[in-house]
Amino acid sequence: MKPHAEIQQVWPRDGRIRFVGELHGHTPAGTGVWQLLLVLRNQGGEQLRYDAPLDGVRFDASLPVDDLALDGLPAATWDLHLSSGPGPGELRLRAGRHLDDIKGKKKIMVYPAQSVTSDEDATVVRPFYTVNDNLSVECVPGEIGPHSWEIERPEWVG
16 A cells, blocks of 8 residues: 555534544654645645644644635535645655545545635535545535535526
């Protein structure tokens, strides 16, 4: 298995998403500053970076969901990585959960959604596992319904 950031816990609540895990297949040299890196999929590669201090190979990082909901985008998907930091020689380890022997998490594990409301738009933000058991975060227009798993999307005029 290639090196990756093994996610052990995901805590979406109170306007933040917290990720806890450890590096797998890579032992960092020294105490460099690592970052939680989110890369916007299919939208020109926009990136967001947050501090992810390491304790050995363990990390604990969080981010505000407000940062992920971009005004004007009908939907967005952010792919998560742990990064050794920007610049030459940057190492990016894709975040996911592969060591628990549970395949197909996309259909099994559903995390709570959170709402982000700006002056123009309402957006629902939710972490999810991809078909490859990597972790990403989706942002879709709409609001959370009476039940946290229901997303009410506005009618599109076309």
